[in-house]
Amino acid sequence: MVNGKAPFDAKAAADNAAIAATLAALPFTAFGAGTDKGDTRAKPEIWAEKDKFDAGGRKMQEALAALNTAARGGNLDQIKAAFGEAGKTCKACHDNYRKE
Numbered sequence: 125m126v127n128g129k130a131p132f133d134a135k136a137a138a139d140n141a142a143i144a145a146t147l148a149a150l151p152f153t154a155f156g157a158g159t160d161k162g163d164t165r166a167k168p169e170i171w172a173e174k175d176k177f178d179a180g181g182r183k184m185q186e187a188l189a190a191l192n193t194a195a196r197g198g199n200l201d202q203i204k205a206a207f208g209e210a211g212k213t214c215k216a217c218h219d220n221y222r223k224e
Contacts, residue, residue, distance in 0.1 A: 125200070126207045134198040141188070141195035141203075144210075148185040152178070165223045177221060184213035 125132050160171045170177050187210040194206035 126204045132200050134195075137200075137203055138192075138195040138198070141192040145185075145188040145192040148188045149181075152181045167221050167223055170221050177217075180213065180217045180220070184210070184217065187213045 125137055155166070155170055155177070160166070160168060187206070191203070191206040191210045194202040197203075
C-alpha cells in the first residue's frame with residue numbers, strides 16, 4: 125500500500141501495523157548471553173556493542189509504535205511517513221549487525 129502496489133485499505137493497514145508493533149520486541153530476545161555461538165548471520169558486534177544494539181532495537185520498537193498510531197488514524201500520507209521511518213530503523217540494524 126505504501127508503495128502504491130496495492131489499493132489503500134485502512135483496516136488492513138491498521139491490522140498489519142498492530143501486528144508489526146506487537147512483534148517488534150521478539151527479535152531481541154534471541155540475542156541474549158551465550159547466543160553468539162554457532163553458525164549465525166549475526167555479526168559479533170551485537171554482543172560487543174550490546175548497549176548500542178539494544179538502543180537500535182528500542183528505536184525500531186518506537187518507530188513501529190508510531191506506525192501503528194499512524195495506521196489507526198487512517199491517513200495514507202502519515203502511514204507512508206511512519207513506514208519510511210520504521211524501515212530506516214530495520215535497515216540500520218541489518219546494515220550494522222547482520223552478515224551478508
